[in-house]
Amino acid sequence: MDSPTKYLSDTFAAYKKMLISSQIPPEKIPETAASMENNVAALIVSSILFFIARSIVGTRGELFEVAALNIGLVVGVIGAIMLVQTVGLVICRDTAYGASRVDQWGTFFVFLWTFSLVALVADHLLMTLGWIPGIHSLAGRFTNGDDAATRIASAAIYSLSAVALLTFKSQRQSPGFHPGSYAVAAIVGVCTNTVLLYFFVFRLRDV
Amino acid sequence: MTGGMRWLLSAFVCLLAGEAIAASACPVPEAVAARLAGRPALLVEEGGSWSELRASRKVRLSSGRKRFAYLFPSADSGAMAIKFANMRTKDDYRATRVRIIRPGFAECGIVPFIRALLPISSDFSGFGTTVDVADYIRFHMAPRDQPPVLIGFHRNYPGPGRSCRRTDDVSSGNRQQFLFEDRFIDAKVVLRDMRLVRRAIADGKFDPDDRVDAALQKYTRYAHIETQMRQYEGGTPSCIHFVVAGQPGARSRLWLNDLDLREASGRRPHVEPSWTIDWLPEAQ
Numbered sequence: 336m337d338s339p340t341k342y343l344s345d346t347f348a349a350y351k352k353m354l355i356s357s358q359i360p361p362e363k364i365p366e367t368a369a370s371m372e373n374n375v376a377a378l379i380v381s382s383i384l385f386f387i388a389r390s391i392v393g394t395r396g397e398l399f400e401v402a403a404l405n406i407g408l409v410v411g412v413i414g415a416i417m418l419v420q421t422v423g424l425v426i427c428r429d430t431a432y433g434a435s436r437v438d439q440w441g442t443f444f445v446f447l448w449t450f451s452l453v454a455l456v457a458d459h460l461l462m463t464l465g466w467i468p469g470i471h472s473l474a475g476r477f478t479n480g481d482d483a484a485t486r487i488a489s490a491a492i493y494s495l496s497a498v499a500l501l502t503f504k505s506q507r508q509s510p511g512f513h514p515g516s517y518a519v520a521a522i523v524g525v526c527t528n529t530v531l532l533y534f535f536v537f538r539l540r541d542v
Numbered sequence: 543m544t545g546g547m548r549w550l551l552s553a554f555v556c557l558l559a560g561e562a563i564a565a566s567a568c569p570v571p572e573a574v575a576a577r578l579a580g581r582p583a584l585l586v587e588e589g590g591s592w593s594e595l596r597a598s599r600k601v602r603l604s605s606g607r608k609r610f611a612y613l614f615p616s617a618d619s620g621a622m623a624i625k626f627a628n629m630r631t632k633d634d635y636r637a638t639r640v641r642i643i644r645p646g647f648a649e650c651g652i653v654p655f656i657r658a659l660l661p662i663s664s665d666f667s668g669f670g671t672t673v674d675v676a677d678y679i680r681f682h683m684a685p686r687d688q689p690p691v692l693i694g695f696h697r698n699y700p701g702p703g704r705s706c707r708r709t710d711d712v713s714s715g716n717r718q719q720f721l722f723e724d725r726f727i728d729a730k731v732v733l734r735d736m737r738l739v740r741r742a743i744a745d746g747k748f749d750p751d752d753r754v755d756a757a758l759q760k761y762t763r764y765a766h767i768e769t770q771m772r773q774y775e776g777g778t779p780s781c782i783h784f785v786v787a788g789q790p791g792a793r794s795r796l797w798l799n800d801l802d803l804r805e806a807s808g809r810r811p812h813v814e815p816s817w818t819i820d821w822l823p824e825a826q
Contacts, residue, residue, distance in 0.1 A: 392688065459687070462687060463684070463686075463729055463732045464729070465712055465729070469687045471687040471688070472687040475690045475694060477653060477657055478694070479657060479660075479662045479694040480689075480692065480693045481662050481690065482689070482691065484660070484662060485690035
């Protein structure tokens, strides 16, 4: 039986592979890199970020205090991402390369989810240190503190920043890449990720 | 007219005119104001006439909604936090919510113009809304951004020297002025809230080592907590007016905190002016 440290190093190696290979055009993602194993590893890492994000965002923020709820939500998020992949597979009817395409698109959504969480955590920490006003505070000023509107706006900005990062990364890795041709994928990614962040990080935090 | 048309029209009007100027005319007659000779004074309206409330003397007022006016010298415009609380007696429950009331503000910056395009109410006037006491304390004790309703309560305002700042600005020290106890910021509150486990405390008890818990314990002396905010323009005197509801037989405390008042040394005054009011029981 492998030691826990080996599992940990394998997980982080797979996560790193996912980070390196992520791009907006899924056909550019190597099939070996876009395996389900790598995506699951990334989701494990993002689950840790998810705990921290919910702890920061919450008004009372006790990390792991509501562990059962948090774990349930992690399962929910992973399920939602898989659902999107499944629906995508059915709609695309890409039977010849279906499995690999789904994994490649999965890598796209997992990258968005992970980096929107990174953006959220970084934003809140920098805001707490007083270095920046904070996206959530800025959004709240424009929405007059309306709960739903502020949270949706913040979630959308974090998702947009993840898509912007992925676009920048794609341009660096694939010189012929034109973001316009993947606008629909970017919009679907931002919308899906915004909904996930809103419900699982912001909305359910006050329960 | 459909709702959409009405919203479009109101957004257009707001864009043209900006938000309504909040500093409406002072209700205190000029003759009464002149008698004060420029010194700061809190006045209350009773039976159509205005009388001064001395901070050092015991004040007894008939219960019900009372209109107050605070006249004070100020060369510049600014904002005032009005904090009002009913002290708890042994028959009262402790306050669990803070009522926040703010009429329209004349804001500076670009924010109000963008907000006018959104179909969202921008007013906390009248009876305002309420927030959890712990949330209120956490927000004003540290640079937090939750709950959103408190972000909406605070506003940009034109301050001294053509400055434009937020009423919850942390760097200028505005944010903690809305606390009823121990007015100082502690960013560690946010990080302490993230600790792995929370020490088990019996229901209704407080952890003395936790600053928020310690503050919450102090707030148990209040049966009702209310925060209002008003804007003023520079003048001799400057004037704000507000309404509070006196509960029959209750003892209340009122604090007025001018966010832009500074001593000659440039420091914020350590003590904020406060009044204790005993509300008369209802006539039998």
